Amino acid sequence: xxxxxxxxxxxxxxxxxxxxxxxxxxxxxxxxxxxxxxxxxxxxxxxxxxxxxxxxxxxxxxxxxxxxxxxxxxxxxxxxxxxxxxxxxxxxxxxxxxxxxxxxxxxxxxxxxxxxxxxxxxxxxxxxxxxxxxxxxxxxxxxxxxxxxxxxxxxxxxxxxxxxxxxxxxxxxxxxxxxxxxxxxxxxxxxxxxxxxxxxxxxxxxxxxxxxxxxxxxxxxxxxxxxxxxxxxxxxxxxxxxxxxxxxxxxxxxxxxxxxxxxxxxxxxxxxxxxxxxxxxxxxxxxxxxxxxxxxxxxxxxxxxxxxxxxxxxxxxxxxxxxxxxxxxxxxxxxxxxxxxxxxxxxxxxxxxxxxxxxxxxxxxxxxxxxxxxxxxxxxxxxxxxxxxxxxxxxxxxxxxxxxxxxxxxxxxxxxxxxxxxxxxxxxxxx
Numbered sequence: 337x338x339x340x341x342x343x344x345x346x347x348x349x350x351x352x353x354x355x356x357x358x359x360x361x362x363x364x365x366x367x368x369x370x371x372x373x374x375x376x377x378x379x380x381x382x383x384x385x386x387x388x389x390x391x392x393x394x395x396x397x398x399x400x401x402x403x404x405x406x407x408x409x410x411x412x413x414x415x416x417x418x419x420x421x422x423x424x425x426x427x428x429x430x431x432x433x434x435x436x437x438x439x440x441x442x443x444x445x446x447x448x449x450x451x452x453x454x455x456x457x458x459x460x461x462x463x464x465x466x467x468x469x470x471x472x473x474x475x476x477x478x479x480x481x482x483x484x485x486x487x488x489x490x491x492x493x494x495x496x497x498x499x500x501x502x503x504x505x506x507x508x509x510x511x512x513x514x515x516x517x518x519x520x521x522x523x524x525x526x527x528x529x530x531x532x533x534x535x536x537x538x539x540x541x542x543x544x545x546x547x548x549x550x551x552x553x554x555x556x557x558x559x560x561x562x563x564x565x566x567x568x569x570x571x572x573x574x575x576x577x578x579x580x581x582x583x584x585x586x587x588x589x590x591x592x593x594x595x596x597x598x599x600x601x602x603x604x605x606x607x608x609x610x611x612x613x614x615x616x617x618x619x620x621x622x623x624x625x626x627x628x629x630x631x632x633x634x635x636x637x638x639x640x641x642x643x644x645x646x647x648x649x650x651x652x653x654x655x656x657x658x659x660x661x662x663x664x665x666x667x668x669x670x671x672x673x674x675x676x677x678x679x680x681x682x683x684x685x686x687x688x689x690x691x692x693x694x695x696x697x698x699x700x701x702x703x704x705x706x707x708x709x710x711x712x713x714x715x716x717x718x719x720x721x722x723x724x725x726x727x728x729x730x731x732x733x734x735x736x737x738x739x740x741x742x743x744x745x746x747x748x749x750x751x752x753x754x755x756x757x758x759x760x761x762x763x764x765x766x767x
Contacts, residue, residue: 429502431509434462436735439728440516440721445469445479446507449730450514450715459715460499463510464734470508478578479508485577486510488552493702494545496565496575507734515573517566517710518720520626524561528629532660534707535626538564539619540694541572546615547682555581559618560599561625566720570706599631602646602670616677616685620667627656632668646670663690 434451441448446465453460470476486498499511520538524530530538542564549556558579565573599621624632633644650668652661666676666688677684686696698704710720718726 429500429509429511431504431507431735434460434735436462436730437716438718438721439725439730440718441725444473445475447731447734449734450718451511452715459514461512461514463512465508465510467503467506467508475578481580482577483510485549485554485580486512488554492545492548493700494541494572494574495548496573512575513573514715515565515567515575516712516715516717516720517568517570519562520564520566520572520622521561522720522722523566523708524626524629530626532627532657535623536660536690536694537704537707538572538626539623540691540696540699542574542622543619543682543685543691544696544700545572545574546619547686549580550612550615550681555612556615556618557581558599559615559622561622564622566706566708566710568710568712569702570709571702600642600645602672612681613672613675613678616667616675617672619685620664623660624664624668627660627664628653632664657690659688659690659692663688 433455434453436449436451438450439447440450440461443465446463446469448461448463451460451462452458465479470479483498483501486496486501496515497513499513501511502509542559546556546559556574556577556579558576559574563574563576565575567573599618621631632650633641633648635641635644650665652664656664663676667685669675672678676688685691695704712719
């Protein structure tokens with residue numbers, strides 16, 4: 337059988353049709369797992385990409401930059417043309433899809449807002465980042481790493497989930513789980529310290545989350561009470577993955593100096609290579625703070641605090657159990673090769689006597705009742721957020737896309753820096 341088409345499209349034989357159908361079937365299968373990498377592979381098949389049917393399907397599912405869609409790219413657009421914002425498997429997502437209700441957090445590059453999706457009427461935390469600020473500090477790699485790590489979090493109950501992400505010419509939008517039980521930092525400030533059973537519960541859920549990330553060869557690197565949230569029932573949720581380091585194998589190391597001063601491990605301060613045991617040091621520092629009210633080597637003088645971390649022996653007051661003391665001594669071991677977790681990672685923490693009362697299967701399935709319930713009445717209950725944020729007016733620019741963006745050098749740089757940022761869940765989520 338031969339199907340005649342327009343001369344410019346050539347002759348489509350049965351065998352070629354079968355080949356094209358096979359490509360499309362593979363395409364639909366891959367869409368369920370995320371498109372960006374696959375699109376770039378299929379774009380290399382010049383025969384398939386010449387057919388309008390294939391192009392239209394690709395464009396509907398994930399708009400591409402011209403150089404990815406054509407073997408012979410068209411000339412660069414004139415400055416009056418609007419910019420292509422890069423791959424997006426959710427091409428219709430835009431700021432105006434949301435009612436932005438309250439500011440609930442702030443960071444170096446933007447704000448986190450409570451938002452309600454107009455069509456779904458679901459509540460989300462939307463993290464809105466300014467591209468210009470990110471590029472100025474050369475942090476685009478960290479933002480893309482955060483996006484990559486968020487895509488891997490869908491299977492763990494104690495990691496914040498990404499629903500989808502999109503971008504405008506000047507902003508990036510992460511649409512995340514809305515968690516309104518408050519930061520662990522907020523609750524520690526109010527109560528000063530926790531009793532050991534409560535600290536054990538939180539430490540177990542945190543360790544479970546860190547162990548999952550480590551199993552994906554990801555080092556979290558920024559564990560601190562401000563990045564640990566409580567959900568509406570009182571379970572732990574880790575958030576903010578901007579400092580995560582990917583592709584760190586079991587014995588792999590990295591040497592980037594980053595983190596929060598109070599929780600930095602000695603190797604980081606020495607600017608020497610460190611590994612995933614940095615996360616177990618940070619777990620020890622957070623557990624110490626939950627039990628004692630301050631980080632283990634804290635000083636108001638940062639230089640003195642760094643010296644304490646490097647040289648001062650760990651001091652433990654007698655008001656904790658022997659098992660808690662032993663765990664802290666293991667996690668806060670200055671030499672990383674001797675630190676608890678250095679040999680068998682999460683399994684060493686999981687099997688420590690301090691956690692002997694934890695049923696880990698029940699923990700991961702959220703069958704253990706949290707020791708504290710935030711008692712929030714619903715999504716609009718903001719009692720556990722800092723009024724410094726919630727009383728701030730929501731900027732009008734957050735909820736709208738720029739009407740027209742000229743292809744200036746800075747805008748073009750911003751678009752190229754965040755190619756592949758946009759994400760939508762698999763197709764069957766919309767069916």
